[in-house]
Amino acid sequence: MTAVVALVLTVAALTAHTWVNGARWLRRPDAGPVEVTEPVAVLLPLRDEADRVAPCLRALLAQRGVPDLRIVVLDDGSTDGTADVVRVVAGDDPRLTLLAGVAPPPGWLGKPHACWQLATRTDPAATVLAFVDADVALAPYAVAAAVTELRAARAALLSPYPRILVRTAADRLVQPLLQWLWLTFLPLRAMERSPRPSLAAAGGQFLVVDRAGYLRAGGHAAVADKVLEDIELARAVKRSGGRIALADGSKLAACRMYETWPQLRDGYTKSLWASFGHPLAAAAVVTVLLLLYTAPPLVAVGAVLAGAPAVAALAVLAYLLGVAGRAASARATGGRAWPDALAHPVSVGVLGWLTFRSYHLRKRRRLSWRGRPVS
Incomplete structure (x- = not known):
């Protein structure tokens, strides 16, 4: 009984933290008409994105509120005609420049190297750089709003997290965990x-x-060999004395990260090992998550079968508190709360399996992404 009471109190505290983060501390850039006067370069790295880059490009070309906007696209060794799609969509728009990338040298992973090429080959007059992925579609004033929030936060780096589009059952199980994890366990104000x-x-x-x-922190050259180059870049900015800020970008951008379950599975597998570091740390974190969020409904069923209604009631309460935290995260970030949050114990279980798979394949040197080795 004592252990179950402690479980309820722990999940309640974490759910309260999720709510406070989402309701009070999460920045929410205004998506309405806003204008910035400084020059901004939007940087788009592409590798074999011919089938989905067109909406991203059209959204970039439709940006408003940034009179001095440059769009720089890097074709990073694509073999599917990505560059041709860029040329067709861009037409003769003088704001867009298409660059040909070179293969990453030893010690570099593909994404950091592509971003570094973009940052160092764009017009040096641009005072703000906005990195965008090919699966992101921006709202008309997204870049202007993000730059405005960057300056308001007095930060060197702002991450306006897009609204993650979910269509399949696998999407709905796994993708919302991204926002839920940092809203639940990361104190945003601190x-x-x-x-x-x-x-x-x-x-x-x-x-x-x-x-x-960005340059003071070393840019992407400082995270050349990092799988999670975005988080490591934020850390590099802090090490150089800069500030970082996180924002709800669900009104500014939408992102469909993976089209199929194999893509989603492999996308998480390639990077989860880098999220936790040492395998023992990963095992400890996953075990705690499973105990807090996957175990309660199992304990409730077991308690009912054992004739312990009080324990069963507490376990159900722990489950419902976990569901409430998942729903609070979804509402704070433009996600789908119901009925997806009810499957939160399953989501955490899938995360545990993906984490195990990530370490298993890394140990066997079988991790790769878009035809390049990851580790």
């Missing part, structure tokens, strides 16, 4: 105020940086 690099979060789908602060 993250912004503290100089500690360990208190950092960022999403590379849409990342806005002050150019001077």
